[in-house]
Amino acid sequence: MRQFILNIIDFFYKPFEKFMPLQTFRYLACGGSNTLLDIVLYSVMYHFVLHKNDVHLFGVTISAHIAALFMSLAITFPTGFLLSKFIVFTNSSLEGRVQLFRYFVLVAVCFLLNYVFMKLFVNYFHFFPTVSKIFTTFFVVAFSYLTQKKFTFKTKSIPLP
Structure with missing residues (x-):
């Protein structure tokens, strides 16, 4: 499965190889796919599973747009890690x-950044939740890429002699 995914991504890399390194393109492809999955799942959870209704759990009320974040995260966390x-x-x-x-x-x-931005965009700026999720995603993806490259999946530097 890994080789199949790599073959597809690397096939589409050819026109971009002069503009960006392969790793960056792979991140954009994998991260973009996982992000698209997240947005679709979020929208499905918010509109069709929760029907825009808040969730009442153990005496706590979670707004529908925040509950949908948790629900989509349950799927995109493992897929994102495995792809990365x-x-x-x-x-x-x-x-x-x-x-x-x-x-x-x-x-x-x-997730905390998503939560803060979603609260800001939906509750204070009164944007639609799905539009807010898309805006939020742009901010979070840039932060995520840099953090994954430099922290989560870093490589050891080999000192020069």
């Missing part, structure tokens, strides 16, 4: 459990 580990950042020198922990921390920070 096995397709994008394959040269990482860190152990898998360290990568997973760091990815979890990164996702928690990104």
Whole structure:
């Protein structure tokens, strides 16, 4: 499956190879696919599963647009980690459990950023939730790429003699 995904991504890389490194293109392809999945799942959860209704859980009320974030995250967390580990950042020198922990921390920070931006866009600026999710995604993706490259899946630098 890994080789199949790489073959597809690398096939489409040819026109972009003069403009960006392969790893960046793979990140954009994998991250973009996972992000698109996240947006679709978010919209489906918000509109068709929750029917825009708040969720009442253990005496706590979670607004529908925030509950949909949690629901889509349950699927996109594992897919994002697997794509990052096995397709994008394959040269990482860190152990898998360290990568997973760091990815979890990164996702928690990104989720917090998503939460803050969603609250801001929906509750204060009164944007539609799905539009807010798309705007939020642009901010979070840039942060995520830099963090994954430099922290979650970093490679050891080999000192020059």
